[in-house]
Amino acid sequence: MPSDKDILLALFEAALGAALPEGKFKDRLPAPPKGRTLVLGAGKASARMARAFEAEWGRPCEGLVVTRYGHGCATRQIEIVEAAHPVPDAAGQDAARRILALARSAGPDDLVVCLMSGGASALLTAPAEGLTLEDKQALNTALLKSGAPIGVMNKVRKAVSAIKGGRLAAAIAPARCVTYLISDVPGDDPGAIGSGPTIPEASDPAAVLALMRRYGVPVSPQVEQVIRANRVGGDPLPGQEVHMIATPLMALEAAAAKARDFGLAPLILGDAIEGEAREAATVFAGIARCAAAHGRPLAAPGVLLSGGETTVTVRGTGRGGRNVEFLLALAVALSGAPGVSAIACDTDGVDGTEDNAGAWFDSTVLAAAEQAGLSPVDRLDDNDGYGFFAALGGLVKTGPTLTNVNDFRAILVR
Structure with a gap:
């Protein structure tokens, strides 16, 4: 024995073997588009997801994926960049800016494939209008020390982001959007994985501010003003697909x-x-x-x-x-x-x-x-x-x- x-x-x-993305796309691939195939992604597993998607897609594609430092891997067509986790840095902010630009460039004949996994919340950092990267860094540090569960952290992160909580999906429209997820969250809620960049969720500023105060996360007047102003609707966008390819x-x-x-x-x-x-x-x-x-x-x-x-x-x-x-x-x-x-x-x-x-x-x-x-x-x-x-x-x-x-x-x- x-x-x-x-x-x-x-x-x-x-x-670990069951959580790898290889072989997980085969029966979930969308129909090829008339236009481009753009691949966007973020998270600790996103680089490996990109490599696995390329292998199973077997057609031309392009795009950008951001992962944690040291978590990259070789791909043929999709660009991989690395950034900081769990506290975001300038590399993550630059990657988020480029990903948003690619999303906005997609037309109605294009297909946008989004690869999201745990860690995307910190890696895909695009501060809402009125906040700086330093503000986001301080907020993330406070959240990590607060003892707040991941669901609470993600609600706060969405409230101060220009890309999370479905905002990336809004930038992709009217192109078709297909999201593949590797879950790192209790309950496998798609909107909680990476703070749901392609999963629309209605804003609730009062609830977010109450959670921050409950867990002792400092709320400056500037942060409160941004949270109250950074509203988004929760209506699903037409033509979206979401696939969960690995779970706890x-x-x-x-x-x-x-x-x-x-x-x-x-x-x-x-x-x-x-x-x-x-x-x-x-x-x-x-x-x-x-x-x-x-x-x-x-x-x-x-x-x-x-x-x-x-x-x-x-x-x-x-x-x-x-x-x-x-x-x-x-x-x-x-x-x-x-x-x-x-x-x-x-x-x-x-x-x-x-x-x-x-x-x-x-x-x-x-x-x-x-x-x-x-x-x-x-x-x-x-x-x-x-x-x-x-x-x-x-x-x-x-x-x-x-x-x-x-x-x-x-x-x-x-």
Whole structure:
């Protein structure tokens, strides 16, 4: 029987394989247009999506896609540019300007293919009239530190954007618009993926301002004025198509199939888990303990699988993203329970802003930490999951995967 580490890594690899765009366009390609085929896109998976689309389209096309630094790949016809994530930069602003110009150039005989995935919110940055890039940077930084769930962040981002919330689709009209999505959001809401550049959504300034105040995000008079003025209707545009080609549930189902290959009973607890990472970890630890002791909600040997996007309210000065935060909190809550191991990784290959996708541990983790002179509770208080697992050799490093269906978590119970 493979080791717990080998099994956990194999489950993660299976999840990643299901999230890749290759082969996902074949049965969803639109009819060729009389005019041009323009390909526009943004997100951590957008460069790989562009390469996969080119391969399956098999006809001339042109366009521009913006992805995160280090997440690009070679394409034949579609230009790939890179920009900053999660805090936008000038490269992202320039890419958004060029993408809007291409969209506006499309005529009624043209086809515009839009490739959107998680990360597009930061990468496709076009401040609404009255705001600067520096304003958007400050707002994004405040949102990331606020602990607000991704849905709230995206509502705010739409409200201060000239391209999100369906504004790109409005620029594309009257050309035909076909959007392909890789979901990184709980519930797979098309309007939430990348803040929905091609998904019209009616503005609600009062609701957005209330959310910002609820999560302690500063609202200057200038920002409030822009949000109230930057209105857009929510009526769908004629001739639009939207296709979801990869989702968190697809990844979890692939991991479940791999678990069965190992003789493990899989149980998918959900693909849309949200909330504070450490609080979610406490709940999952209780479920794992119940499984180990009572065979409920699954009998050992089995694996508990989940996805979604937790959040971290930053209190300390440590390093690490939400996955190592979840995993460290899980280790603390399990208190070295025998026969339980776990992995938590971001499917884009980058947990937070570090060089790891996530981490893993087995039931020896607390003993190993004590021997190394590490206090898991102190490291958790300092939001330093990265430092904790780095010291124990528990980091998982994949490099950029060029896809993104959000977090992947597996808890193995023997």
